Amino acid sequence: MGAYFSEIFRGLQSLATGLGITFKEFFKPVVTVPYPYETIKMSDRFRGHIELVENEEGKPKCVACGMCQRACPSGCISLASKSVEYEVEVKGEMKTKKKKVLTKYNLNFTTCSLCGQCVESCNFGAITFSKEYNLASSRKEDFHFDLLNRLKERNS
Amino acid sequence: MSLTILNAVIAVVIAIAFAALNAAYLVWAERRGAGRIQRRPGPNVNGPLGLLQPPADGLKLMTKQLVIPGGADKALFMVAPVLAMAPAIMSFVTIPFSDSIVARSMDIGVLMIFAFASLGAMSVLLAGWSSRNKYGVMASVRAVSQNISYEIPMLITVITIVMMTGTMNLKELVASQSGGIWNWNIVPSLSSPLMPISFLIFFTCSLAETNRAPFDLGEAESELVAGFHTEYGSMGFGLFFMGEYANIVIGASLITILFLGGWDCPLGLFPGVWWFLLKIYVLIFSFIWIRWTFPRTTIYGLLNLSWKILIPISLFNLLLTAGLLKVF
Amino acid sequence: MSGPIHIQPGETFTLNVGPQHPATHGVLRVKMEMDGEYIVKAETVLGYIHRMHELMGENRTYPQVLPNLSRLDYLGALGYTHGHVLAVERAAGIEVPERAEYIRAITVELNRVASHLFWFGAFVMDLGGFTPLMYAIEDREYILDMLEAVTGSRLTYCYYRFGGLYNDIDDEFIDRARAFIPRMRKSLKKYDALVTGNIIFRKRLEGIGPISAEMCRKYGATGPVARGAGINFDVRKNEPYSVYPEFDFDVPVYDECDSLARYKVRMDEMEQSLRIIEQGLDKLPDGPIMPKKKPKLIKPPAGDYYQAVETARGSFGIRIVSDGTKNAYRFKLRSPTYSNMSLFDEACEGMMIMDALAMMGSLDLVIPEIDR
C-alpha cells in the first residue's frame, strides 16, 4: 500500500519537474535564425562547390593539367584546353613557346560530393571553394556550372 | 414564441462562432506555445505574430481534394469528421459563460455534455474503421477502450460534486461556488477533504477524453502514422482538428465550472465572463504545456492508470464524501 | 507484457511498417504479422537505399573512397572515416603524427556526442515527446558549427587523410570546445530531469524489449546494445587503437538488458566522451598534422587487413583485401547497425507494436549505414 502511494507521488513529482523545465524554457529567447530573412555567415573553411581562381590579369590561374579531373571520385569535372603560342624574351631573343589555355571548365554539381579532393590535388591553387549554399532549382541543368563563365561574370 | 426561436438561433450561431473561432485560434496558440517551449518562434510569417495563419490553413485545407480511399465505407467515412465537430459545438449550447451569457440553461447540463462527449469516441471509431486502414482500425480500437475507461473516473468525480451541490444544472453549480476562492469546489472543505485530488483526476481524465498528449494513443504519430485520421485529407482532417480543439475548450470549461467557480472572481469581486475566459485559457495553456513536455503513454499504461489508480481513488473519494456529507 | 495466448489461423493480419513510417527513421520496412496489437512474426526488409559502397571502394583509388565513408552514417560520420583511414594506414604502413591522432580523437568524440544527442531526441520523439528533440538539436548545432569551422562541412565530413588531417584546428576551435563541455554537462542534467526521471518515460522502457547477452553474441550486436545487456565491450578499450589508451574514461555498462539500459548507456557515454575531449584538449601536442614523407600513391602490399573502431553505434569493421594496386581488391564494410538490427526480428516477437517500435528506437538505427 505504501509503495503504491509513494509511486504515485514520485511519478507526480517527476512530471512536475518536467513541467518546470519546459516552463523555464518558455521564457527564454528563441535560438533559431529566421532563415530567408536572415542568414548566417559561412565559416572560412566552408566547402561549397568549386570556383576558378583568377590571377592578376583576371585570367584563370588554371594551367589545364587535369589533376583535379583525375582526382575527382565522381568524375564531375570536365575541362578542355587548347595550345596557344606566345612569345617570350629569353636572353634578348624572342622565342615562341606553347602554353595550354583553358577553354572549358565544367562542373557537374549534381554528382559532386563536396569532398575537396580536386582543390587538394591542384598544385597551382587554381581552384577554391565558393561559399554558396543557397543553391536550389527544379531543373537539373542549373547545376551544370560553366566555371569559366562564372569567372567572367564575377569580373564584369 | 417567435422571439424565443430567434433567441435560440442567435445563441446557437454565437456558440458555433465561438467554437469555430476558438478551434482555429487554439491551433495558432498551440503552435506558438510549442514554438516558445522549444526555443523557436512558431508560425510568424502570415500577418502580425502569424495571426493570419489559421485562416490561411483553413483556406488551404478547403481547396484540397478529399480523397476517399478505395474500399472505404463512403458514407461513414464522410460522416465521421462531422461527428467529431458537431457534438463539440452542441455542448457549447449548455455552457454558461457568465450569469447571463448562456445559450440554453438546462437542468441536466452535465449529463448532456457527457452524452455528447461519448459521441466523440464514436467518430473516432467510425473514422478508423471506415477508412479501411490497418493503422486506423488499431487506433480507433485503442481510442474507444481509452474513452470508456476514462469516462468512469470522470463520472464518479462528477457524481461527487453533484452530491455536494445537489444540482446538475451548470449555472447552479457555479452559483453554489460563488463568493471567492474559498467557496470553490477545488478547495478542500470539511465534508470533501480530497477535492484537490479529485481535481487532478478530472484534469487527467479530460486530457484522456480529448485524446491529448500524453494520452494521444488514437493518433500516436510515431507508431500508427496518424492513427484514425491517417486516410483523411483536406477539410475532413480539418474538421477532426477543429473538433479536437473544440473539445479542449469544452473540457476546460467543464473543469472551470465544476472546480474553479466558473465566472466567479477569486476574491469574490466583480464576477463576470472575463474571469471565465481567463480560467479556461489558463487551463488550455496547461494542456498545451503538458502536451509539449511529456512522452506518450502506452495503451496498457493508460488502462493501468485508469483502472488501478484513478478509479479506486475516485471511488474512495465518493464514499468518503458521501459519508462526510451525512456527518456535517 | 505477455504475448498473445491463442492465435487462430487466419486471425492475424500483415502490417507493413515502412518503408515510409515515422518510426523507422528512413526507409526501413518491417513486415509484421500482427495479432491485434501483438506482433506474431516480423521480417525486416532492407535495401531501399542500398548504394553498393563496397563496389565503389573497389572501383576507386584509396583517396577517392574517402568521401564515401561519411555517407554511410550521416550522424556519426567521423567515426566511420576514422575507421577507413586507420585501415588504410595499417595496410600501407603509414605513420600518423601524434597531433593528428589527438585531433582525430577529439573530433570523433565530438561527433559521437552529436550523434547520441540526435538519437536521444529522435528516440524520445518515437515515444511521443517532441520537445527534447529540439533541445538536443540546439546542443548538436553547437557541435556541428564547431566541426564545420574546422572540416568545412556539417554532416558528411571528409576531414581525415591517410596519414593525417585535411587541415589543422585553430585556437577558436579549442576555445569553443572548452566552452562546450560545461554547457553540455548542464544540458545533460536538464535531459536527466526532463526525460530520464519522467515516470511516463520510465514506464515505457523499464523491462521492455529485452535483449540478452547471449542473443547479442549470437547476432554479433555491439555498441550500446551490447553494453545495455551487461557486456563490457568497447573497441576503444578491448582493442585499443589511435590514442585512446592515453585517455582515462569508463565504459558504461548496464545489466538490465531492456530499452532503458540502452538509453542509459548512451546518456552516460556522452559524459565519457566529454571527458575524452577534455583530456584531449589538455594533452594536445604541437607538431605537424601530416607525416613528413607520405607515399604519393597509396598502394598497400598485397594482403588482407582488418580494422575495427568504435563508432557511435557500435563496432565498425573495415576489411581491405589489397592486391598491391592503387585500387582495393575487396572493400568490405562491417556496419554495426546491420548486426544490431538483425536481432530485431527475433526480439520483437510477442511484443506490442508500440513497445517494439520503442525497442527499435533504442537500437539507434541509421538506415544508410545498414543498407550501405
Place this chain on the structure above:
Amino acid sequence: MIKDTVLQSLRELFPDPEPVVEEAAAESAEGDTAEDDKKKAAKKKVEPRVNGVIERDHAQYGYDIDVQLDPGELLAAVMILDKAGFFLECVTGVDWIKEEQLEAVYDFSRYDFDLCRVVVRTRTSRSEPKVPTISKIYPGAAWHERETHDFFGIKFDGHPHLVPLLLPEDADFHPLLKDFKP
C-alpha cells in the same frame, strides 16, 4: 590465453597435410572437360593458398588467427569458436577470379578483454559456389549470408531464407563478382 587454446583446437582440424592434397586432387578431377583447360592454365599461374591455420600479427593485419579450410570443415570450426564464446562480426566474400574460386570469409571476435580476432576462410569453386550455412549456430549469420549471396552468388546450404536482402527481390546479378558488368 584464449588465443592458444583456440589455436590448438583449430589446428586439430588439420591432423596432417593430407587433406590439402586431397582437395587439390578433387578439384582437378572436377575440371576435366576440355573447356576448362584454359582456366586450369590460369589457375596454375596463381596457386591458391593452402588450407591451414596461420598466426598473424595483430598490429599489421588486424586479426590474430587466420584459418583456411574446406567448406565441409567449416561447421566444425565455427562450433569450436561458438563454444569458446566468440561472437560473429561479419560474413563476406572475396572473388578470386584468377584462381577460379570464391572465398567466404567469417570474422569472429570476443567481447572480453582477451583480444583474439579469428578469420575463417573457405574457398569454393566459382562455377558452383556452395558453402554450408552457419545460421543454425549463429542466427545472426543469416543476414550476412544473404548479403554475401546477393553480392557473390555463393549458395549457403541449408539457409532458411536465402532471398535477396540488400538487392531488389528479383535481382539475378551479383555485383561484386569481378566479371560483373552493370
